[in-house]
Amino acid sequence: MTLHLCLKERFPRLQAGEYFDFARHTTIGCGGTAAAWASPKDGEELALLMDFLKREHIPCCFLGAGANVLPQDGLFDGVVIRFSRMQEFQAERTAVRIGAGVTGGRLLKELEARTLAGAEFLTGIPMTVGGGAAMNAGVKEGHIGDLVESVTCAEAGRTFVLTNKECRFSEKDSIFLQERLAVVSVKLRLKKSFPEEIARRRCYFRLKRSSLPKGRSMGCVFVNPEGRSAGALIDGCGLKGASVGGARVSELHANFIINEGATSSEISALIALVKRRVYEERGILLREEIRRLP
Numbered sequence: 001m002t003l004h005l006c007l008k009e010r011f012p013r014l015q016a017g018e019y020f021d022f023a024r025h026t027t028i029g030c031g032g033t034a035a036a037w038a039s040p041k042d043g044e045e046l047a048l049l050m051d052f053l054k055r056e057h058i059p060c061c062f063l064g065a066g067a068n069v070l071p072q073d074g075l076f077d078g079v080v081i082r083f084s085r086m087q088e089f090q091a092e093r094t095a096v097r098i099g100a101g102v103t104g105g106r107l108l109k110e111l112e113a114r115t116l117a118g119a120e121f122l123t124g125i126p127m128t129v130g131g132g133a134a135m136n137a138g139v140k141e142g143h144i145g146d147l148v149e150s151v152t153c154a155e156a157g158r159t160f161v162l163t164n165k166e167c168r169f170s171e172k173d174s175i176f177l178q179e180r181l182a183v184v185s186v187k188l189r190l191k192k193s194f195p196e197e198i199a200r201r202r203c204y205f206r207l208k209r210s211s212l213p214k215g216r217s218m219g220c221v222f223v224n225p226e227g228r229s230a231g232a233l234i235d236g237c238g239l240k241g242a243s244v245g246g247a248r249v250s251e252l253h254a255n256f257i258i259n260e261g262a263t264s265s266e267i268s269a270l271i272a273l274v275k276r277r278v279y280e281e282r283g284i285l286l287r288e289e290i291r292r293l294p
């Protein structure tokens, strides 16, 4: 029996399907195919699904907007778990609870409509709330973890709530990535403001991003080392424009790799080349910000 039929048999109400094309669902636009995908409706259904997959030794991975991931080439004989049906949005004064599948764009629109401020720095960052929380998305002016009051998450067989401190937010990292917990919803604390002020700040952040490279990418590939810019280090090694197959280091921003028809292996090879050259010439080992899937 195929994997998705096996899921359907065990969970007749679960939204699930056969074959998942990573290239179509990621901003980098490469990678192979997963045998099955599933989109649970809430945390309880997700916890039951994770429990079943664990007991049956079926591998799985989580995918949000696919804006910071490099999927592997070839067949992944497992299940891609999506969060698109988790679209809750509940506001109570300055606190909001948002489902993991809500996009950054919708989040900002809903907050603006309620004149709730504090998250404008997320303007233009491609993300879902779940992926954003897992990656602690942000810019130098702020990170989503700064706004989080608590997160409801799921693991095999149960859902539970973590406080901000328990989420272990740090630079491009959190407990969700470290312990493979699924973010189900996030409670953010914001502040009341004026519509003009929110619009002005969003415009400021939108403008700041207008110079970022266009084309298919994962955003920044490497985390900035303490007090240094990864892009400047890569540029300093003369690597702007360096390429492997269809993967190229952006000429505009050396921390971006642009996919011009590359395979995932070619992108990986270019990442390895950049790391090696920066280490040999500057003695600094760059840490990857992007996440490999599965």
Ligand SMILES: Cc1cc2nc3c(=O)[nH]c(=O)nc-3n(C[C@H](O)[C@H](O)[C@H](O)COP(=O)(O)OP(=O)(O)OC[C@H]3O[C@@H](n4cnc5c(N)ncnc54)[C@H](O)[C@@H]3O)c2cc1C
Binding pocket: 027, 061, 062, 063, 064, 065, 066, 067, 068, 069, 083, 100, 125, 126, 127, 128, 129, 130, 131, 132, 133, 134, 135, 136, 137, 138, 139, 176, 177, 181, 182, 183, 184, 212, 217, 218, 219, 220, 291
């Ligand atoms: C053009 C461009 C510009 C970018 N600019 C920025 C920027 O300015 N700042 C910034 O921080 N990032 C930036 N990024 C990277 C990306 O937007 C962020 O990392 C974002 O948080 C990714 O969210 P996502 O939903 O796409 O997560 P995905 O890329 O789908 O997943 C990222 C990781 O989170 C895991 N994950 C996804 N959903 C969940 C969930 N519900 N529960 C648990 N784990 C989950 C995945 O398994 C994966 O390990 C940029 C990317 C692009 C393409």
